[in-house]
Amino acid sequence: MSIFSGERRAERAAIRDARSGAGPTREGVEPGPNPGAVAKFGLFGEVLTIGLMMALVALPVVTLPIALAAGIRHIRRFVAAEDSRASFFWADVRTGLLRSLALGVPAALLAAVLAVDILLAGSGALPGGQIVGLVGWAGLLVLAVALLIAAGEWEPELGWRAAVRAVPQVAFGDAVGTLYLAATAVFVGVVTWMLGPLLIAGLGCAALAVAAVPERRIPERRIR
Incomplete structure (x- = not known):
């Protein structure tokens, strides 16, 4: 009896591995949706x-766009159980780094202007400071999204x-x-404000969110 029970457990484990992408594909077993996301701790x-x-x-700030883009592509490869070696992330960074500055530099300048407006509004140096502050926060949120x-x-x-153009x-x-x-943008900002090193987790969560949000519109492909 224990032999048969052990065989059944091994069979079920093999099927789970095949569906999750962690093991070889078995005849009659189709991989599940987003198999790389099955292992929650992983x-x-x-x-x-x-x-x-x-x-x-993203340390230079103006390189944030390519950091986000490369991270999102990496997460998509991981949840699809595709090859997600770190070398592919760095290849994406090298490919898009220089041209991303055309977006990163203006975005950083705009964020700086909005941040200064928020600080001035909070200091009471500007008339209608509350309205200016709200506009500044709204502008930062729109920029982040x-x-x-x-x-x-x-x-x-x-x-x-x-x-x-697709935005x-x-x-x-x-x-x-x-x-x-x-x-997601608010979450990243709040956790970073609470404790600077949490920016690392926040950026990773942002990449996961961007990869996951479109998938929710197709239930059979939803990240589980």
């Missing part, structure tokens, strides 16, 4: 790892111009998804 570890790599790339969407649309073959269509075509990304 996905959590990958989010932290890619968050660290993204933080390193636009960066997340553009980074999610970036492909090495298409480049950054196509990614930026309005993606944002208005999936209003609920845009709200999710706005919540």
